[in-house]
Amino acid sequence: MNNVSQPASHPAYPDALAHYARPLLLMLSCAAALCWSGAGVAQSGAAASTAASAGTWPARPLRAVVPFAPGGPADLVARLVSQQLAEILGQPVIVDNRPGAGGNIGTTAVAKAPADGYTVLFTSSAFAVNLSFPEPGFSERDFAAVTVVAAQPNVIFVHPSVPAKTLPEFFAYAKTAKLAFATPGSGTTPHLTGENLFNVAAKLNLPAVHYRGAGPGAAAVVAGEPPVGSMAITAPLQFIKAGRVRALAVSSEKRVALLPDVPTLAELGYAGMADYTWIGAFLPAATPAPIVQKLYEAVQRAVQHPDTAARLAAMAFDPIAEPPARTTDYIKAEVLKWGKVVRDTGAKPD
Numbered sequence: 001m002n003n004v005s006q007p008a009s010h011p012a013y014p015d016a017l018a019h020y021a022r023p024l025l026l027m028l029s030c031a032a033a034l035c036w037s038g039a040g041v042a043q044s045g046a047a048a049s050t051a052a053s054a055g056t057w058p059a060r061p062l063r064a065v066v067p068f069a070p071g072g073p074a075d076l077v078a079r080l081v082s083q084q085l086a087e088i089l090g091q092p093v094i095v096d097n098r099p100g101a102g103g104n105i106g107t108t109a110v111a112k113a114p115a116d117g118y119t120v121l122f123t124s125s126a127f128a129v130n131l132s133f134p135e136p137g138f139s140e141r142d143f144a145a146v147t148v149v150a151a152q153p154n155v156i157f158v159h160p161s162v163p164a165k166t167l168p169e170f171f172a173y174a175k176t177a178k179l180a181f182a183t184p185g186s187g188t189t190p191h192l193t194g195e196n197l198f199n200v201a202a203k204l205n206l207p208a209v210h211y212r213g214a215g216p217g218a219a220a221v222v223a224g225e226p227p228v229g230s231m232a233i234t235a236p237l238q239f240i241k242a243g244r245v246r247a248l249a250v251s252s253e254k255r256v257a258l259l260p261d262v263p264t265l266a267e268l269g270y271a272g273m274a275d276y277t278w279i280g281a282f283l284p285a286a287t288p289a290p291i292v293q294k295l296y297e298a299v300q301r302a303v304q305h306p307d308t309a310a311r312l313a314a315m316a317f318d319p320i321a322e323p324p325a326r327t328t329d330y331i332k333a334e335v336l337k338w339g340k341v342v343r344d345t346g347a348k349p350d
Helices: 012-033 044-056 073-089 101-111 126-130 167-174 189-201 214-222 234-241 289-304 306-314 324-345
Strands: 062-066 093-097 119-124 143-158 181-183 208-210 228-232 246-250 276-284
Touching: 044 289, 062 073, 062 101, 073 093, 073 119, 073 143, 073 234, 073 276, 073 289, 073 306, 101 119, 101 126, 101 276, 119 126, 119 143, 126 189, 126 324, 143 167, 143 189, 143 234, 143 289, 143 324, 167 246, 181 189, 181 214, 189 208, 189 228, 189 276, 189 324, 214 228, 214 234, 228 234, 234 246, 276 289, 276 324, 289 306, 289 324
Parallel strands: 062 093, 062 119, 181 208, 181 228
Antiparallel strands: 119 276, 143 228, 143 246, 143 276
16 A cells, blocks of 8 residues: 555646546546456466566666657756655666657557556646647557646746736737747647637637747747747746746636746636646556556656755645545546547647
8 A cells, every 4th residue: 555645736636627628537437347347367377477676677778758859848857856765766767759740659659668667757737638639649548647747837928028927928029020939739728828828818810839848948938039929837937937038828727836926827817727737647558557656656756855845845846745546637638628629629749
């Protein structure tokens, strides 16, 4: 049994589960009840082998695949957690950045990796969004959800050359100027937050410019090319603090402690846009359940470590680390939520 204390749920979790996951759980439970009970007998030999492999895991270094460029939220969280995992598991955890196609290249690589617990995917909520696009190269069935490590809202920000101090002022300016907005990649939640806000709610017709990660995207806005950004808070935070870009709104339910003067979209009249960029850990689907559980417990310990917690807070991340079963339900809910946003916005992958 896992006796590590459970962290409080992030606001996004209960809302998503209430609206989407519980009906799915009911259907799954009914389907499970109809399964032939004799399947357990046929699997008994495999269970013994699984227990043996889980007992010796990990016996060599792990590879943490991040499907985005260095410097973005997924990369930063993966590196932070991997440092603690190496100490907890007693094996090195090597971060491997494989950016491209909005996260699909690295994600697909992990889907095809051996299901032995040594290749871990640390990705963002783009995982859920990309499943709504044609032929992402993977499906939910290709992965075993370990946990959502942490989450943070997205932020709308502009270069100082944009003569707008508030979101309404920006909307008025954007109607007369030829602008575009930077995203950390097609299919990421910041991309869809921007599409939904700019082009559906405000009807601005702002095109998106996609970068291979939040680091390059934030740097582009700092350079003014383009002068608008929609990204998770981590990458632009240092530039916001330094006055090199101006934050206009955040997509959380409540204001962010590190940006107390920046209003939420809900405060500005855009209810229903409580959007979060989360960072999750996944393993290939056939990974033995005891290994999934052991990795979850290790990640949970890593997130709860005082140094990790402090550094997550400094990046405006809320720790989550819910168990695998609850995380699986949440991922299903996120796929449904972002699928609707994709349909509403007409967003297309690169």
